[in-house]
Amino acid sequence: MNKTKRLIFEAAIKVFSIYGFDGATMDVVASEAGVAKGTLYYHFKSKEELFKYIIKEGTNLMSERINEVSKEESNSIDKLRLLCKIQISMVYENRDFFKVIMSQLWGQELRQLELRESIEEYINNIENYLEEAIKDGFVKKGKKSFMAYTIFGILCSAAIYELINEDKNNIDEVVDNLMNYILKGIEA
Template sequence: MNKTKKAIFQAAIKVFSMAGYNGATMDDIALNAGVAKGTLYYHFKSKEEIFNYIITEGMTVMTEEVDSAASKEQDVLMKLKTMCRVQLKLVYENKDFFKVIMSQLWGQELRQLELRKVIGNYICAIEKYLKEAMEHGIVRKGDTSFMAYTLFGTLCSAAVYELINSENTDVDQLIDNLMSYVLNGISEK
């Protein structure tokens, strides 16, 4: 991503996060990016195109970072933990980006449908870690697609928990607890 597009990317996340999609304007994005409105339109034809760009780019970065960190692990359980740790770390470091994602997941507008498609692609990446864990007997056999969506939702919920309780949360302990609950359930057994 070139310097101008990076500035637009960062500014758009900030503007969408603060004003919401409907409240954001091309003028606000250009102003926050420090570019002329003509420059903004040179790179993007519309607000929706900018939105789709930031979602696609942001989720691509997240997938690449998760895959890069997890691929360094030999142990299948550590791959799952690493995937969780990296995703949560990215949520904390990019709160505005995830605020934009969470605010636009529901609805039937084209951008919302596109966002769900991009999220679905990321969840497919989670699914491959779960399939590998099943093959090694770490996770019981089942519907990996549903498990991947459930794990993604659980990670999002853990991020909300940490954001609300950030003053007394140890992220490593949070991840260990999360993995324990995911792998062992919450029942007393």
Template sequence: MFSGEDKKTRIFQVALELFAEKGFANTSVDEIVDRAGVAKGTIYYHFKGKDDLFLMLMKSGVDFLNEAIREAAVGESDPIRRLDTIIATQVRLFIDHPDFYKVLMSEIWWLEARQHEDLQKIRKSYLSILEEAIQAGQTAGALRPDIDVEMAAPALFGLISHVTLQVVLDSPKPQFSRAHRAVTDVFLGGILKPRA
């Protein structure tokens, strides 16, 4: 016997699982209800529809990410350490919740084309967090002054997500430290050998 919140939560979890396994479009409502062990109507009692369920899922995930990053960065006054903390937090989340980010990364390309203005906004708000942190570092004189800040934010995002994807695909027990090091090495230091 489950309370109402339990069933809604179960649907949430199962939907995320399935979307991550097969993608949004290839997951049917039937599959969700089968695996969740609820009746078909229950989905439609709790959500407006499949799209709505997806939107809620993404929203709550991105909100969580934003919150986590803000929280992690709040104590850091040193700009570089703040940036590093943000990176670490995000890598950690990607590795802990690969399902979610797989779905997000896949669907992010169609955000404009649909009615997902909400998510679109959230994406921008997320990028702007990165942007601010980079900007702050630049203003403080810790980062190269010629860096194109507007580009650096999506660069960091792409970097993190693909490195983490690789790590997740490679090993059953994904290593946080390897991914984290790879990202910071490349992003902060570049791959070039520093000239003496």
């Protein structure tokens, strides 16, 4: 991503998180990015196109970061732990991006349907890590797709917990608790 697109990307996330999709304008995005309106329209023909770009790029960045770091681990359960840590860390570091995602998940507008497709691609990535952990005997056999959605949901909930209680916990502690609950459940 070039410097101008990076500025627009970051500004758009901030503007969408403050004003929501409907309240955000291309004028405000251009102003926040410090670029001319013509420059913004050169890169993105519409607010809808800009929204799609930030969602696609944001989820790709998260997947790339997970894939990069997991290459350093040979143990599949440690890869799952890293996935959890990275997702929670990225929520913590990119609150505005996740605010945009959470605000647009529901609904039947094309952008909302495409957002869910991007989330589904990310969840498929989680499913691949689960498949490896199942093969290695760390996770019991079951419906990988449902497990992946469950982990994604738990990660989102844990991220919200971390954001609300940021002064009380650290990410490693949240990940340890999360992995314990995922792998061992909450049953006594």
